[in-house]
Amino acid sequence: GNSVTQMEGPVTLSEEAFLTINCTYTATGYPSLFWYVQYPGEGLQLLLKATKADDKGSNKGFEATYRKETTSFHLEKGSVQVSDSAVYFCALSYSGNTPLVFGKGTRLSVIA
Amino acid sequence: DAGVTQSPTHLIKTRGQQVTLRCSPKSGHDTVSWYQQALGQGPQFIFQYYEEEERQRGNFPDRFSGHQFPNYSSELNVNALLLGDSALYLCASSQTGTSYEQYFGPGTRLTVT
Numbered sequence: 001g002n003s004v005t006q007m008e009g010p011v012t013l014s015e016e017a018f019l020t021i022n023c024t025y026t027a028t029g030y031p032s033l034f035w036y037v038q039y040p041g042e043g044l045q046l047l048l049k050a051t052k053a054d055d056k057g058s059n060k061g062f063e064a065t066y067r068k069e070t071t072s073f074h075l076e077k078g079s080v081q082v083s084d085s086a087v088y089f090c091a092l093s094y095s096g097n098t099p100l101v102f103g104k105g106t107r108l109s110v111i112a
Numbered sequence: 113d114a115g116v117t118q119s120p121t122h123l124i125k126t127r128g129q130q131v132t133l134r135c136s137p138k139s140g141h142d143t144v145s146w147y148q149q150a151l152g153q154g155p156q157f158i159f160q161y162y163e164e165e166e167r168q169r170g171n172f173p174d175r176f177s178g179h180q181f182p183n184y185s186s187e188l189n190v191n192a193l194l195l196g197d198s199a200l201y202l203c204a205s206s207q208t209g210t211s212y213e214q215y216f217g218p219g220t221r222l223t224v225t
Contacts, residue, residue, distance in 0.1 A: 004154075036216075043116075043202055044155070044216040089154055097143050097208055099168060102154030 002027040006090045006103035013110050019077040021106045023064075023090035026071065031092040033057075033066050033073040034100070038087045047075075047088070080110045114139060116205050116217035124223045125193050133188040133220045137205030143167075144186040145214060146178060149200040161186050162208060190222075198224045 007022040025033065032051045036044040048057035053068035062077045073090060090103040117136045125131050137144050143162045147155035157170035161180035180186045184205075190197055200221050204214040 043118075043218040044204075046213060046215070049213070091154075093214075097160070097162070097167075097206055099145065099157035099160065099170065100147075100155070100204075100214060101157075104152075104154045 002031070002092060002101045004090050004092055004101055004103035006088075006106050009087075009105075009107040011106060011108045013080050013108070015082055015110055015112050016079045017110075019075070019080045019084075019108070021075040021088055021090075021108070023073045023075065023103060024071050025073065025090075025092050027092055027101075029094070030068075031094050033064070034091045034093070035062070035064055035073070035075050036089040036091060036102075038089065038105070040086070044089065080108070082110045082112050084108060085110050116203055116215050118201075118203050118217040118220050120220060121218070122221045122223075124225060126225055127193055127195060129193050130189065130191045131193060131222060133190075133201050133203075133222070134185065135188070135203030135205075135217060136185045137203075138215045141205035141207045141215070142184050143206045143208050144180060144184065145204045145206070146186070146188045147202040147204065148172070149202055149219070151199070155202055158188070193224045195224050198222060 003026045034049045035047040037047045048059040050057040050066035056065045087105045091100045093100045145160040146158040149155040159169040164180045175191045200219045202219045203217045206214045
Protein backbone atom coordinates (compact mmCIF):
# COMPACT_ATOMS: atom_id res chain seq x y z
CA GLY A 1 0.00 0.00 0.00
CA ASN A 2 0.92 3.65 -0.10
CA SER A 3 3.11 4.98 2.66
CA VAL A 4 5.13 8.01 3.71
CA THR A 5 8.32 7.96 5.74
CA GLN A 6 9.78 11.07 7.29
CA MET A 7 12.82 11.67 9.40
CA GLU A 8 12.29 11.19 13.10
CA GLY A 9 12.47 14.11 15.40
CA PRO A 10 12.66 16.05 17.41
CA VAL A 11 14.76 18.50 15.45
CA THR A 12 16.18 21.40 17.43
CA LEU A 13 17.69 24.36 15.60
CA SER A 14 18.90 27.80 16.46
CA GLU A 15 17.10 30.77 14.93
CA GLU A 16 18.28 31.53 11.35
CA ALA A 17 19.62 28.00 10.86
CA PHE A 18 18.90 26.01 7.68
CA LEU A 19 16.16 23.40 7.93
CA THR A 20 15.77 20.14 6.06
CA ILE A 21 13.14 17.54 6.93
CA ASN A 22 13.40 14.44 4.79
CA CYS A 23 10.33 12.73 3.34
CA THR A 24 10.15 9.72 1.04
CA TYR A 25 7.09 7.92 -0.21
CA THR A 26 5.95 4.61 -1.64
CA ALA A 27 3.01 4.81 -4.01
CA THR A 28 1.74 3.58 -7.32
CA GLY A 29 1.24 6.06 -10.10
CA TYR A 30 1.60 9.78 -9.56
CA PRO A 31 0.26 11.02 -6.25
CA SER A 32 0.16 14.62 -5.16
CA LEU A 33 2.46 15.46 -2.27
CA PHE A 34 1.88 17.78 0.65
CA TRP A 35 3.45 19.27 3.72
CA TYR A 36 1.11 20.09 6.58
CA VAL A 37 2.05 21.93 9.77
CA GLN A 38 0.47 21.53 13.20
CA TYR A 39 1.06 24.22 15.80
CA PRO A 40 0.61 23.32 19.47
CA GLY A 41 -3.01 22.64 20.33
CA GLU A 42 -4.24 23.17 16.79
CA GLY A 43 -5.35 21.18 13.75
CA LEU A 44 -3.44 20.79 10.51
CA GLN A 45 -2.69 23.59 8.10
CA LEU A 46 -1.58 23.01 4.53
CA LEU A 47 1.90 24.47 4.15
CA LEU A 48 2.65 23.61 0.53
CA LYS A 49 1.91 21.08 -2.17
CA ALA A 50 3.14 19.69 -5.48
CA THR A 51 0.97 17.78 -7.91
CA LYS A 52 3.46 16.41 -10.43
CA ALA A 53 7.09 15.44 -10.82
CA ASP A 54 9.63 18.30 -10.65
CA ASP A 55 7.01 20.71 -9.28
CA LYS A 56 8.26 22.91 -6.47
CA GLY A 57 5.83 23.91 -3.77
CA SER A 58 6.62 26.99 -1.71
CA ASN A 59 5.05 29.05 1.03
CA LYS A 60 6.27 31.29 3.89
CA GLY A 61 9.90 30.64 2.98
CA PHE A 62 9.46 26.87 2.97
CA GLU A 63 9.90 24.88 -0.20
CA ALA A 64 9.88 21.26 -1.37
CA THR A 65 10.46 19.67 -4.77
CA TYR A 66 8.63 16.58 -6.01
CA ARG A 67 11.39 14.15 -7.04
CA LYS A 68 9.91 11.17 -8.84
CA GLU A 69 13.28 9.50 -9.42
CA THR A 70 14.07 9.39 -5.69
CA THR A 71 10.41 9.30 -4.51
CA SER A 72 11.17 12.21 -2.21
CA PHE A 73 9.64 15.52 -1.15
CA HIS A 74 12.08 17.04 1.33
CA LEU A 75 11.06 20.22 3.15
CA GLU A 76 13.59 23.06 3.35
CA LYS A 77 13.80 26.56 4.74
CA GLY A 78 16.82 28.78 4.55
CA SER A 79 16.40 30.59 7.87
CA VAL A 80 14.05 29.31 10.54
CA GLN A 81 12.34 31.45 13.15
CA VAL A 82 11.09 30.64 16.63
CA SER A 83 7.55 30.89 15.25
CA ASP A 84 8.27 27.90 12.96
CA SER A 85 8.30 25.60 15.98
CA ALA A 86 5.62 23.01 15.22
CA VAL A 87 5.09 19.46 14.02
CA TYR A 88 5.47 18.96 10.27
CA PHE A 89 3.71 16.17 8.38
CA CYS A 90 4.46 14.91 4.91
CA ALA A 91 1.47 13.38 3.12
CA LEU A 92 0.26 12.06 -0.22
CA SER A 93 -3.06 11.59 -1.96
CA TYR A 94 -4.44 11.16 -5.47
CA SER A 95 -7.12 13.82 -5.40
CA GLY A 96 -9.04 15.99 -3.00
CA ASN A 97 -11.40 13.11 -2.41
CA THR A 98 -9.00 10.30 -1.71
CA PRO A 99 -7.60 9.82 1.77
CA LEU A 100 -4.42 11.56 2.74
CA VAL A 101 -1.69 9.18 3.84
CA PHE A 102 0.54 10.84 6.42
CA GLY A 103 3.98 10.27 7.79
CA LYS A 104 4.44 10.16 11.55
CA GLY A 105 5.42 13.79 11.77
CA THR A 106 8.62 15.61 12.71
CA ARG A 107 8.68 17.97 15.66
CA LEU A 108 10.75 21.10 15.10
CA SER A 109 11.87 23.32 17.94
CA VAL A 110 13.62 26.58 17.11
CA ILE A 111 15.44 28.33 19.93
CA ALA A 112 16.39 31.99 20.01
CA ASP B 113 -15.46 32.76 5.00
CA ALA B 114 -15.74 30.27 7.86
CA GLY B 115 -13.33 27.41 7.71
CA VAL B 116 -13.95 23.90 8.98
CA THR B 117 -15.42 23.91 12.46
CA GLN B 118 -15.63 21.06 14.96
CA SER B 119 -17.37 20.56 18.26
CA PRO B 120 -16.78 19.99 21.04
CA THR B 121 -13.17 21.04 21.52
CA HIS B 122 -12.50 18.58 24.31
CA LEU B 123 -14.39 15.59 25.63
CA ILE B 124 -13.84 13.13 28.45
CA LYS B 125 -15.67 9.80 28.40
CA THR B 126 -15.55 6.52 30.27
CA ARG B 127 -14.79 3.14 28.75
CA GLY B 128 -17.89 1.55 27.23
CA GLN B 129 -19.66 4.83 26.62
CA GLN B 130 -20.64 6.28 23.26
CA VAL B 131 -19.57 9.61 21.81
CA THR B 132 -20.67 11.87 18.94
CA LEU B 133 -18.36 14.44 17.35
CA ARG B 134 -19.53 17.09 14.93
CA CYS B 135 -18.05 18.84 11.92
CA SER B 136 -19.16 21.66 9.63
CA PRO B 137 -17.25 21.83 6.36
CA LYS B 138 -15.77 24.89 4.75
CA SER B 139 -18.29 26.87 2.71
CA GLY B 140 -18.68 25.38 -0.76
CA HIS B 141 -17.28 21.97 0.19
CA ASP B 142 -19.40 18.84 -0.15
CA THR B 143 -17.07 16.09 1.08
CA VAL B 144 -16.09 15.39 4.67
CA SER B 145 -13.32 13.07 5.83
CA TRP B 146 -12.52 12.03 9.39
CA TYR B 147 -9.07 11.21 10.74
CA GLN B 148 -7.82 9.91 14.08
CA GLN B 149 -4.52 11.26 15.36
CA ALA B 150 -3.08 9.36 18.29
CA LEU B 151 -0.50 11.13 20.43
CA GLY B 152 2.81 11.41 18.62
CA GLN B 153 1.47 9.89 15.41
CA GLY B 154 0.27 11.09 12.03
CA PRO B 155 -3.45 11.21 11.30
CA GLN B 156 -5.07 7.96 10.20
CA PHE B 157 -8.03 7.97 7.80
CA ILE B 158 -11.31 6.72 9.31
CA PHE B 159 -13.89 7.34 6.56
CA GLN B 160 -15.22 9.84 4.07
CA TYR B 161 -18.76 11.05 3.38
CA TYR B 162 -20.17 12.44 0.17
CA GLU B 163 -23.81 12.92 -0.79
CA GLU B 164 -24.82 11.62 2.64
CA GLU B 165 -23.16 8.25 2.08
CA GLU B 166 -19.93 6.68 3.23
CA ARG B 167 -17.73 6.68 0.15
CA GLN B 168 -14.47 5.28 1.52
CA ARG B 169 -13.39 3.68 4.76
CA GLY B 170 -10.06 3.09 6.40
CA ASN B 171 -9.05 0.24 8.65
CA PHE B 172 -11.30 1.03 11.60
CA PRO B 173 -13.83 -1.27 13.31
CA ASP B 174 -17.58 -0.95 12.95
CA ARG B 175 -17.70 0.79 16.32
CA PHE B 176 -16.81 3.86 14.28
CA SER B 177 -19.73 5.13 12.26
CA GLY B 178 -20.77 8.38 10.74
CA HIS B 179 -23.39 10.43 9.07
CA GLN B 180 -23.59 13.32 6.67
CA PHE B 181 -26.53 15.70 6.58
CA PRO B 182 -28.08 17.51 3.59
CA ASN B 183 -26.19 20.68 4.55
CA TYR B 184 -22.93 18.64 4.24
CA SER B 185 -22.14 18.73 7.96
CA SER B 186 -21.12 15.43 9.46
CA GLU B 187 -21.02 13.43 12.67
CA LEU B 188 -18.60 10.78 13.85
CA ASN B 189 -19.97 8.25 16.33
CA VAL B 190 -17.87 5.87 18.36
CA ASN B 191 -19.56 3.12 20.39
CA ALA B 192 -18.20 1.00 23.24
CA LEU B 193 -15.25 3.32 23.80
CA LEU B 194 -11.87 1.82 24.56
CA LEU B 195 -8.89 3.49 26.22
CA GLY B 196 -7.14 3.26 22.85
CA ASP B 197 -9.74 5.52 21.28
CA SER B 198 -8.21 8.48 23.11
CA ALA B 199 -6.94 10.75 20.35
CA LEU B 200 -7.41 13.98 18.46
CA TYR B 201 -10.19 13.54 15.91
CA LEU B 202 -9.79 15.70 12.85
CA CYS B 203 -12.37 16.57 10.25
CA ALA B 204 -11.31 17.65 6.78
CA SER B 205 -13.46 19.00 3.96
CA SER B 206 -12.95 19.22 0.23
CA GLN B 207 -14.89 19.85 -2.95
CA THR B 208 -15.46 16.89 -5.27
CA GLY B 209 -13.93 17.27 -8.69
CA THR B 210 -11.66 20.19 -7.88
CA SER B 211 -8.23 20.68 -6.39
CA TYR B 212 -6.18 18.39 -4.24
CA GLU B 213 -6.63 20.29 -1.02
CA GLN B 214 -8.35 19.05 2.08
CA TYR B 215 -8.95 21.70 4.72
CA PHE B 216 -8.75 20.61 8.34
CA GLY B 217 -10.64 21.74 11.39
CA PRO B 218 -9.01 22.28 14.79
CA GLY B 219 -10.00 18.84 15.99
CA THR B 220 -11.78 17.34 18.99
CA ARG B 221 -9.58 15.96 21.75
CA LEU B 222 -11.22 12.80 23.13
CA THR B 223 -9.97 11.30 26.37
CA VAL B 224 -11.30 7.91 27.43
CA THR B 225 -10.77 6.99 31.09
